[in-house]
Amino acid sequence: MAESAEVSHAPGHDDHHHEESFWSKYVFSTDHKMIAMQYMFTGMAMALIGGFFAYAFRMQLAFPGMDVPFFGTVSPADYNSLVTNHGTIMIFWVAMPVLIAAFGNYLIPLMIGCDDMVFPRINRLSYQIFLLSAIVLIASFFVPGGGFGGAWTSYPPLSAKPEYNLTPLGATLWLVAVALEFVAFLLGGINFITTAMNARAKGMKLYDIPMVIWMIVVASILFMASVGPLIAGAVMLFMDQNVGTAFFDPDKGGDPVLWQHLFWFFGHPEVYVVLLPALGIVAEIITTFSRKKLFAYRTVLYTVFGTGILSFTVWAHHQFIAGVDPRMAHVFTVTTLLISVPIAEMCFVYIATLYGGSITLNTPMLWALAFIGEFLIGGVTGIFLGASGADIYLHDTYFVLAHFHYTFYPIAIIGTYAGFTYWFPKMFGKMMDDRLGRIHFWLTIIPFNLIFIPLFFLGAAGQHRRIYNYEHFPDLQGPLMLGFTYQDFREIATYSLLVMLGAQVIFFYNVIKSWISGEAAGNNPWKANSLEWVATSPPPHGNFSEELEVFRGPYEYSHPDRDEDYWPQNEPA
Template sequence: MTQISLTPGVSHEGDHPSATHWKTYFSFSTDHKVIGIQYIVTSFFFFLVGGIFAMVIRGELITPPADLVERTVYNAMFTMHGTVMLFLWTFPVLLGLSNYLVPLMIGARDMAFPRLNAIAFWMVPVTGILMMASFLLPSGSAQSGWWSYPPVSIQNPTGYWLNGQTVWILAVAISGVASIMGAVNFVTTIVKMRAPGMTFFRMPAFVWTVFAAQIIQLFGLPALTAGAVMLLFDITVGTSFFDPAKGGDAVLFQHFFWFYSHPAVYVIILPVFGIFSELFPVYARKPLFGYKVVAVSSLIITAVSCLVWVHHMYSSGTAAWMRLVFMLSTMFVSVPTGIKVFAWVATIWGGKLRLNTPMLFALGALIMFVFAGITGIMLAAVPVDIHVNNTYFVVGHFHYVLYGTVTMAIYAALYHWFPKMTGRMYYEGLGKLHFWLTFIGTNLNFLPMHPLGLQGMLRRVASYDPEFTFWNVMASIGGFLLGMSTLPFILNMVSSWVNGAQAPANPWRAIGLEWLVPSPPPHENFEEIPTVISEPYGYGKSDPLVAPVDHGSEALPSEVPSPSH
């Protein structure tokens, strides 16, 4: 009888379970791996929808006058673009990666609550359908931006009770409930279902970041969900929580919104930090520098993230003392984040770098993040923030985080774990073409927004002064290039999944429990739950990650060459 050795570095070429039937991905499956891919594919569909909105917006802004779409349509489009990219792309795709990887990485057979996991996913298509309906309803589209500030969001010029804004808020509330369900599941899984011997300081950094991010969800998301429900009541049944004309407080909604929605940036970026921490050691063939400090820094970011939301409200009548406090707290986030950046650079430095597609995307995302961090420190300062408030400088900074860093890191993760998910190898040439189109397009699209903002061009407008034409043309060309960059990615993923070369169990010779099982993994992941006996990232070390399985004389040898060889 053939046994599988639970030892890093061993590649089992013949261990390829039958691929999951395509119909399974349209079913109510409770397998975390199926749910993970459901999240990823569904969110990528909405990513393309949000990208179409973005290209129409950039098409409008390529010339100074508003001459492509009507202003109301433009307002609806930038509302939908921001909403779709946040609620239907970045959050779900990262949940998909986390769903697929966390149980494998901690040695569990599935998530703690598989049915709850499936329910949380199926609320995503419901949210997406409602979002699309909010744009297409003849009674009027949602036009108040993805932040939906009152009093704009509680105005109802059409007179219809069921309008786009109502449906939009309902979709956001449902998304919030689904995310809370997911957070409960992840935290429980990580705390209760780790393999024997896997202490917290033996968990992979990606698991640490998911854990930290989901704690933020549990703590902050109820505030946004409650604010969305209160806003829905204001629009539908005539309450006056946020209506100043009836004694309400519109700024109160901003507090509800940003109390979660700025920490939400860390919910998104923390798993990205985990992706960096997983990929750099693999492709540099070195242990993660300062693993324990990197792990703890994720929890420090979680704690500080609850104390930064008012920096979005410096120009909303915020008291001077409050501006000072939140300026300092926002700048303090750079300390644990800087620790991580230092650790990644130290990991890469002097390593045996392999510049294949995942590593190129990870390095590109790190470069983008450092630039976004510099402009983020600038925006944390009260004088600078007030000067560029509501200008394209803020848009440029935000997109360097959300696209330059997050989306490029997601691409890195998808390429890296694609062989594990599908049992197939992607095409390296198409992958590198995808990287260069994305890297050039991102900088060409979003870098010009910074001088535009410093010169005073307002965001959320369909027309502008002709003096801003040059930078807008550059940004629009970059936006169209980003749209084109998805084509080689789609071609690569589809053709590789169908006809790609069969992947070995561990094509990158990586260290981690997910690489100790066949590709793709069997239904319950592990034939036998491994016992973890050392920290992760043992590149260049001879210590095994897990204890060898004792199968008597039939067991495979547990000693393998050091992965650094």
């Protein structure tokens, strides 16, 4: 089938998509693949900025007062701005654009057998607004007073009052950038859901949709349903900053906790907005490389819906010490512990899929397996934080910080690398160097654990977040454990970060090298079933040269009646 598909996709056969000029092809493109690449590389560039910020403040924490190479001395204001914008960038300008927008744009039309998004010009507008938002955010670092330093959660009154945050312009630009970014993803989300529901290839029923598409669709629905209150909150905060209203100012009858509710009503579903696409990417990879059917497709699908609904009922677990009623805190403890059940189920499903499979341990598979293992650590430590009693002690310590890095790092970084290395042959038509890929994998995953495991211990020992220089805290000096001092642990984390950041050079080298001189990939290098592997690599504008018809689900690997161990979705029985 792969051979015959190759023949039918010969260049020139594609008669309904004409050649385009440079500008309309690369800059003002309405092609979903080009927009996906724009999102992908903008997101990766922002990840480099976010990583650089992490480097600067980790150096300050390990070696207080030092002249940080490439940055200079980190002042307390710099430190606040760096941690705030590190968090903001990594969540809103890396995890969101790469996982939802880039993979969503790239995969949805290809995997459902369609030529483009149903609203291509809205799609283009979505990226343009996103790019504008990134420019506004970057500009905010250079205005008088510097970038916003009130933490990525932007709690008032710190974020609302210039006399507290000392960055009036930075705070406003930060808010404007976040608001623009939401508009961009609203436009994207409308496209994703409508395309997946309306433009599927002939014969593709709801249960034939690959899991990653379902998860991106559900994530988009979660985003669309949760972002409204935060937009309301952002408008209110903007007015508090610039017009003189007092929605969140207790002196004038406002309520600062109201912002926390509006923020976290979005903020918690947001975790699942980025988690679900990553889980979907992992599902595609482990089925392909264990040559097995996804265990319990329908159960997983219903679990995803259930997780989505439940994710709207857990937000106040971020506010246990914000003065919420303890009886309400109990309710949110229960819902928070409940939501760990479907996620744990998903991990078991993946392990069950792997069980008995013939496993290929190449780079994408390593990333996918690492995702399951590392995310599990994040999930298990989250249970302590979800219990309101334990959270009162652990709140705002490095334990929290290490916990959410064990959830967001697997999502945003490991999930991205998994998806990128898996679909690289489709995106660029070349195979990636697997040996370099595995070196990069190990040099990223080992330092990652060495950064954040020490922070769990520091947090459990009571090290509070948002401290610029721990030399002023005698309680947080001295021996911690195993003959190491607190400061040793901070230095271990910083050294590990340096190794991890350095290792990313291998990745970019590998991308460029493979792009230029990699081995040609062919249509279907992984012998996978879903429709994107029918198109040529890279797919032309318009994707498929003929109408596809779908006959089965995407996970028919190792079918007993067949000689081949895979069974493409579009191959007649």
